[in-house]
Each structure stands twice: as C-alpha cells, then as structure tokens.
Amino acid sequence: MRNPNNKYFCLQNSSIFALLFLSLLFHHTLLISGNSPSLLIDxxxxxxxxxxxxxxxxxxxxxxxxxxxxxxxxxxxxxxxxxxxxxxxxxxxxxxxxxxxxxxxxxxxxxxxxxxxxxxxxxxxxxxxxxxxxxxxxxxxxxxxxxxxxxxxxxxxxxxxxxxxxxxxxxxxxxxxxxxxxxxxxxxxxxxxxxxxxxxxxMPTKLYYTDEGFKFVGSWNNESSLESNTALELMYRINVGGQFIEPQNDTARMFRSWNSDNEYLSIAEPSALLYNNTIQLKYRSNIAHFAAPDGVYQTARSMGMNKKTNENYNLTWDFQNFYIYIATQIAESKADVIAWSGGNGFPVFKDYAVTIEPEGNERVQNISIALHPRPEMSGYSDAILNGLEIFKLSNADNLAAPNPDIPPINPPTAATTSPTSTKSNKNRTTIGAIVGGAVSGFLVLSFLLF
Missing domain, CATH: 2.60.120.430 (Galactose-binding lectin)
Structure with a gap:
C-alpha cells in the first residue's frame, strides 16, 4: 500500500492557443469511487x-x-x-x-x-x-x-x-x-x-458545471467558473493504467466510455501499474458517485519505486488537440491532496482553465500531461494518476472546429517507424505537472491514493 504522506505535487499547466476562440477547462478530480446510485431521468x-x-x-x-x-x-x-x-x-x-x-x-x-x-x-x-x-x-x-x-x-x-x-x-x-x-x-x-x-x-447538474471558482491559468483575474450556458465537447476520456471500460459499466447509467492510456503514454520509465479491487471506496458527497466508475479507481499508473530515476523524468501523456500552441505556465506551485480532501480516501475537485487563441500558422500540436515528484516537500519521489477527461468548451454557443487533415497512406520504412515502447516527443511542448498528478486541458483528473 502507498504511504498516505506522499501527497505534495506541483501542477504545471499551459496557455493554449488555437484557431478557434475556445477554452479548455481542466477539471481536476481527486476521487475514491464505490457503488454508484442510479441516474435514469432521460x-x-x-x-x-x-x-x-x-x-x-x-x-x-x-x-x-x-x-x-x-x-x-x-x-x-x-x-x-x-x-x-x-x-x-x-x-x-x-x-x-x-x-x-x-x-x-x-x-x-x-x-x-x-x-x-x-x-x-x-x-x-x-x-x-x-x-x-x-x-x-x-x-x-x-x-x-x-x-x-x-x-x-x-x-x-x-x-x-x-x-x-x-x-x-x-x-x-x-x-x-x-x-x-x-x-x-x-x-x-x-x-x-x-x-x-x-x-x-x-447527468448530475454539478458533475462538470459548478458555480464554485477555479483557477484560470495565465489570467490576471485568475478566478472563473463553468456556468450552464457553456457547451462542452469531449476530447479524451482515459482510464489510466487500466483497460477499456464499456459504456454499460459506467457509473449511474451515464454510459461513458473510458479508453486505455497505452496509446497516449509517451514517457514512462519504468512506470508502475497499480491495481487494487479490494479497496474500500468512500464518498463525502453524492456528486462523487458520478465522477468515474469503480474500474477507474482500481487501476493507476505511478512512477515506480526508484527514487533517483523518478526525480529525473516526468511521467507523461500526450494528447493531440485541435490547432494549438502550448507555452508552459504554473497552475499550482504546491498541491497537497490530503489537505484538499480532508483525509486519505475522500474525494476533492480542483478545476483549471486555459484559453485557446490564434497563433500564427501553428497546426495540430499536443497537450502533454506530465507528473513529476517534489521530494523537498514530502520526502517521497513518486506520482500517481487514475483517470482523466479533457473537454473543449464553447465560445458564443459554438463548438465547431476544422476537420482534421488526412495523413498520406504510405507503408512504414526503417526511417519513419516509431519505437513501440513509448511515443516520440519530437516537436511537442510538454505541460509538466509535478507529483500526485498534473493536468493540462479541461481535465477531469482522478486520483486515488492506494
């Protein structure tokens, strides 16, 4: 079992620019899931x-x-x-x-x-x-x-x-x-x-929409909220360290699909896969039931057990996102997930937002979610993440984006074949997040301290 004092991390985010004046909201969730109530209205x-x-x-x-x-x-x-x-x-x-x-x-x-x-x-x-x-x-x-x-x-x-x-x-x-x-x-x-x-x-009204303030990264005002007059488009929904979760196995009959993170993991040395299907799952509020199914919280990916190795790399996922340019900014210089939640095994939500704006002729780039330890704060060198969701937010009631380019269909050659162990990081700007987890994009980040 992982030591509950391993709790400090620094969350780095990004300012994001795209051809559409849209926003990404990072909905960062620390949750412990369990048996979920039924939600069957429409x-x-x-x-x-x-x-x-x-x-x-x-x-x-x-x-x-x-x-x-x-x-x-x-x-x-x-x-x-x-x-x-x-x-x-x-x-x-x-x-x-x-x-x-x-x-x-x-x-x-x-x-x-x-x-x-x-x-x-x-x-x-x-x-x-x-x-x-x-x-x-x-x-x-x-x-x-x-x-x-x-x-x-x-x-x-x-x-x-x-x-x-x-x-x-x-x-x-x-x-x-x-x-x-x-x-x-x-x-x-x-x-x-x-x-x-x-x-x-x-869906529950406050699952993604909330009147409570969250940080707007890079904004002088640095406080915002997601109101019900905003529409969202799902970009990614990931079960970190686990397998594909089918819609019928989602919580509260919302029928969300959760994909494996294998395709998106770009830096993971050695990357430990964690699994615990016997953990007692607890909630502090009803809304916590709906954040993710049990399977998301029963699996996770951490940095591994080698302290020296962990302090010299970022556990990183790359997600291709519509027409963006990324410049690193810090959203949290210190994050204490135990203090946020009030104790080990209880859910807490942390939200972040960044803005997408035009930036020259930049084409498709990647949003990178990276975790890195902050041992000077906790004495431990590890990071953990259970799941995440990335959404695009509407501006002026509009979510539309250009169609993706169709890549040429050419057989792979020795010069172009990518290694199978991890994705290439060439031409990618990383959004670093330091320990416990960090997110870039309207992420719903889900954490469970094993």
Whole structure:
C-alpha cells in the first residue's frame, strides 16, 4: 500500500492557443469511487434509419426511427432512411442504419430540463442513392453549434475507426425541448447530412458545471467558473493504467466510455501499474458517485519505486488537440491532496482553465500531461494518476472546429517507424505537472491514493 504522506505535487499547466476562440477547462478530480446510485431521468437511444427496434452488443435497446415518438421536422419531406452497403466492423447497432438528406432535418426530443450528454453516432460509408455524394454538414442542438462543415470520413480515419461517436454536454433550460438539427453545408454541390444514431443521457447538474471558482491559468483575474450556458465537447476520456471500460459499466447509467492510456503514454520509465479491487471506496458527497466508475479507481499508473530515476523524468501523456500552441505556465506551485480532501480516501475537485487563441500558422500540436515528484516537500519521489477527461468548451454557443487533415497512406520504412515502447516527443511542448498528478486541458483528473 502507498504511504498516505506522499501527497505534495506541483501542477504545471499551459496557455493554449488555437484557431478557434475556445477554452479548455481542466477539471481536476481527486476521487475514491464505490457503488454508484442510479441516474435514469432521460435515457434515449435512437437507431436512426431503423424500421424496428435494435439490440446492441452491450445489451442496450435502441428505439426504431420510423414512426418514432420523436417528431421529425423535415420541411421538404426529403430525408430518407437507409442501410449501409458495407457492414461496420464495430457494433451494427446503431451504425448499420442511417437517416440522410440533402436538405435540413430536425429531431425533437422531449426531455427534462438540466444538463445532458448528447452522443452522435456516424458511420461514413456508401449508402444507396448517396454513394457519389459528399457528406459535408452542420449539427446544432438548440442554440449550440456542435459541428460545422463537418466531414465524417477524415474524422473516422483520424480516430482509426469506421464508425465513431462525437460526445457533447449542454444544458436544456426549463420549458425547452431538445432539438437536434442536421443541415448540409451550403454551396457544396450534392452535399448531404446524415446520422446513424442519437443518444441522450442525463447527468448530475454539478458533475462538470459548478458555480464554485477555479483557477484560470495565465489570467490576471485568475478566478472563473463553468456556468450552464457553456457547451462542452469531449476530447479524451482515459482510464489510466487500466483497460477499456464499456459504456454499460459506467457509473449511474451515464454510459461513458473510458479508453486505455497505452496509446497516449509517451514517457514512462519504468512506470508502475497499480491495481487494487479490494479497496474500500468512500464518498463525502453524492456528486462523487458520478465522477468515474469503480474500474477507474482500481487501476493507476505511478512512477515506480526508484527514487533517483523518478526525480529525473516526468511521467507523461500526450494528447493531440485541435490547432494549438502550448507555452508552459504554473497552475499550482504546491498541491497537497490530503489537505484538499480532508483525509486519505475522500474525494476533492480542483478545476483549471486555459484559453485557446490564434497563433500564427501553428497546426495540430499536443497537450502533454506530465507528473513529476517534489521530494523537498514530502520526502517521497513518486506520482500517481487514475483517470482523466479533457473537454473543449464553447465560445458564443459554438463548438465547431476544422476537420482534421488526412495523413498520406504510405507503408512504414526503417526511417519513419516509431519505437513501440513509448511515443516520440519530437516537436511537442510538454505541460509538466509535478507529483500526485498534473493536468493540462479541461481535465477531469482522478486520483486515488492506494
């Protein structure tokens, strides 16, 4: 078991600049999870284009689109339901069927007011009567622009998938319905809009949105809050040191997916994997139940047991992020997770934000999350992290970003093949964080002191 006095760390963050005036919020979470309560207020899964109820591999039932209770606003009555010519490699439901149109169409969902997850499922494939058309389109949810001039093919290739999900968070105000509108990009010949599945799930109001102040890194005001009029787009959700956690195993039926961190770990020598499925998980508040499933807190990655080695490297993860430039700034010169939480084994939240602005011709860069010990404060040389989430925040109700570039498809050569042990750090600016954990980006950082 790890000594509970190993608690001090310095958190370094970054100022981030991008072609969109957006913000990243670092939602830094220190939590110990356990049995979670059920949260089932709005839980909608619509299999778009389907004429009958669909059953996914995870056991969830997806409602039929044809004659569904969700009124479809289609002024020209031009949208069609269809099926993909080629079956996806991942789950057929909801990817195999589709609703698509060369004209605008809208789904109207009667939901309770409050904050919601919206997940849009896309499978870029050939569809009858649309095989030679171009899918460039926008998506709006009430007043929020989620996607603009969006092309699914490069996004799928960038993610290394055939079918993929785009996840958003937004607030539905009292008396509102949730209208999700798909519209082809104007001026693009033969453009059309499509969607394979729509999922809507409720979340606790204060899971990501809070009136409590948090540090705004690099700002003279240095205090901010995340209000419910801001929309969020998920960039990454990671189970550090553990395996993929499927949506049905998420806490409180919010159906979040948690990916392994193996792909993103760039510096990890020797990097110790920690596992403890017998730990007693405790909470100080109800909101702590919803931060992450038990599996996230039962696994972790630390720096290892070699004090000398640990003091000479940063345990680092790199996350590719839309059009950014990173310059290191310190968010916390000293962080004491035990003092924050009031004792070992109790949850605490720490939030940080940075701003994205234009910076020359900078293209895709990386957000780096690095952990480094501060032995002069604690006498120990280690760091630990259980999980993290990175979100992009809207500005002026807009979350849209440019489509990713499609890299050329060339066979690997001896000169270009990367080592398999860790990712290359070439041309990456690291955001260092010193011990216990550090985060860059609207991260939900999750810590559990084993």
């Amino acid at each position: 839980n909608i899964t619509l299999d778009c284009g389907s004429a009958s109820e669909g059953h996914a591999r995870d056991g969830r039932i997806w409602s039929a689109d044809a004659n569904s209770t969700f009124l479809l606003l289609d002024p020209t009555n031009a949208s069609k339901i269809s099926s993909a010519v080629k079956s996806p490699m991942n789950d057929a439901v909801p990817y195999i069927t589709v609703r698509l149109s060369r004209f605008e169409f809208t789904y109207v969902f009667p939901v309770t007011f409050g904050t919601k997850f919206i997940r849009l499922y896309f499978y870029p494939s050939s569809y009858p009567d649309f095989s030679s058309s171009i899918p460039f389109f926008s998506v709006k949810a009430n007043r929020y622009t989620l996607l603009s001039n969006f092309s699914s093919a490069p996004n799928a290739q960038d993610a290394g998938l055939d079918g993929f999900v785009k996840e958003f968070c937004l607030n539905v105000e009292d008396g509102e319905t949730l209208n999700v509108t798909f519209a082809p990009t104007p001026g693009v010949t033969d453009a059309y809009a499509f969607v394979n599945g729509i999922e809507i799930a409720s």
